Amino acid sequence: MPVTDVTTDPQNLTMTLTAEFTAPVERVWHAFTTPSQLERFWGPPGWPSTFREFDLTVGGRAQYFMTSPRGEKSSGSWEFISIDEPRGFEVIDSFVDEAGTPLDGFPAMRMTFSFEETADGSRMVNTSYFDSAEALEQVVAMGAVDGSTMAMDQLDAVLQDLRAYAEGKGTRVELLDDTHVRITRLVNGPRDLVWRAHHEPDLIRQWMLGPDGWEMTECVVSTTVGESYRNSWAPVGDTEGEPFGFEGEVLLIDEPRRAVTTERMQGQPVETVNDLNLYEEDGATLVTVLIEYPDKETRDMILATGMADGMEESFARLEREVLDAARS
Structure with a gap:
């Protein structure tokens, strides 16, 4: 179970997930920036992702949708605002419709991924920054803590040779x-x-x-x-x-x-x-x-x-x- 901590901070309007892996930073970077790898873990079990666009450049976008066992779809979009290979990247994360248009009533958030070396491999820290306490509360109520934990817990299988x-x-x-x-x-x-x-x-x-x-x-x-x-x-x-x-x-x-x-x-x-x-x-x-x-x-x-x-x-x-x- 690579996830070691998930913390929500209503005062600072953040949610932070920390995970540890036995793989080197470069391998973890590759998993998070390669669509075919992301599709294996970005989404909790039963909701795998399909990335239909992935432009890893500042100003570029990644567009994806997750599909439930009964065929319901939930779409998301990342807009890359900074990239520091292989130490991390930063995006604007949005809930979108099938055309990629942000959904009314759902928050967008700034999200950072940072990767650092550890004695046993690497550590990832994923922090989401919200505009309001209500936005943070809404995302948590949608199951973000459990969903993110279950998604990241699938990553060990991706990082190893099959x-x-x-x-x-x-x-x-x-x-x-x-x-x-x-x-x-x-x-x-x-x-x-x-x-x-x-x-x-x-x-x-x-x-x-x-x-x-x-x-x-x-x-x-x-x-x-x-x-x-x-x-x-x-x-x-x-x-x-x-x-x-x-x-x-x-x-x-x-x-x-x-x-x-x-x-x-x-x-x-x-x-x-x-x-x-x-x-x-x-x-x-x-x-x-x-x-x-x-x-x-x-x-x-x-x-x-x-x-x-x-x-x-x-x-x-x-x-x-x-x-x-x-x-x-």
């Missing part, structure tokens, strides 16, 4: 809060093929089976927002267990980067939102699934079923049966 960060570590489960779980697994193959393996029935049937001894008896896929999907499994031979399945609706598709669906066990009312993201680097793909549960009790009940172990066996089969076959 293989060094995730290879050989299997399926990892992180409890983000009472209702959100993040699951990550590095898959040794290109993103386009990993996407296809998640969305083409012939490929899905080869790997999405969980533990040995199960077969997929139904695989109805959709990549159209608003349509439904349905998957079913049954035990084979002497394997113990009862047939089961999942179904849901497609909420968002951004091929081959992101797919969001609802999910519920067939015949059951409890529903989760599953947000699949794929990121490729050096021929490997980081699969990230952000799951939103209705409550903590449901979260704990589902995790206790051994879901993560079943996912690991499926991912191993994906590499073995699908990706290796494609390379041969």
Whole structure:
């Protein structure tokens, strides 16, 4: 967890976030000034950013939007007012509409990013300066403290080489809060093929089976927002267990980067939102699934079923049966 402190100061009209990283200043600078890197962490989990413009010059602008699992968009703009590579930069940060016009009723603020060396790597200090106590209070009420903390806590994964960060570590489960779980697994193959393996029935049937001894008896896929999907499994031979399945609706598709669906066990009312993201680097793909549960009790009940172990066996089969076959 790189964030070490978040302080709001109504007297001086500031909000300051401090974070420490084991990476050098130059690497942190690169992460904050490269759009493809920013898109991996600028925005809390479930609200990834897309930068449609990035002009890193004094007077230049960066325009971006964040997209929720259900497709809502929130847009922002930076106007660069000073740049001191690699020690920091300063922007005017604004809430904007899709055309980049500042939104009425939402504050703009001056925001500074400073990067300095430490004994173990680097420290970032991000300070936002507000025009009034009401503006500071409004941004805090919108969830800026928690949102900024969760966004910055994603940066460790960006600063490391992807293989060094995730290879050989299997399926990892992180409890983000009472209702959100993040699951990550590095898959040794290109993103386009990993996407296809998640969305083409012939490929899905080869790997999405969980533990040995199960077969997929139904695989109805959709990549159209608003349509439904349905998957079913049954035990084979002497394997113990009862047939089961999942179904849901497609909420968002951004091929081959992101797919969001609802999910519920067939015949059951409890529903989760599953947000699949794929990121490729050096021929490997980081699969990230952000799951939103209705409550903590449901979260704990589902995790206790051994879901993560079943996912690991499926991912191993994906590499073995699908990706290796494609390379041969």
